[in-house]
Amino acid sequence: MQHPEFTNWHKSNHSDDGGCVEIAYADGLIGVRDSKDPAGPILTFNRHEWNAFTAGIVDGTLTPEG
Template identity: 60%
Template sequence: NGAGGMCVEVAVADEGVFVRDSKNPSGPILAFTGGEWEAFLAGARDGEFDRA
């Protein structure tokens, strides 16, 4: 496992985008609007979350 055990599942639906820990499927779910998810992806692509 190249992710070091950090795995998430992402589901895209008409209602939005849902993210959860794949090892804890009955645990909490993070819900985002399509716009919020796109902003997150753009920030990740631009290095906004890179550690200095």
């Protein structure tokens, strides 16, 4: 389901040819989607959730295998 409030999608600077994500901001929320499937699911985070998510990636507590 597409979230119409997310309209200005930007590809991550950390994306490569095999794993691309896009992010967009709207009404205090951050949306994340697969750039190869723009009509697919969107993960939605509030600012607190986004900060925890990205901190977990940076410090290694959140990994693709975990």
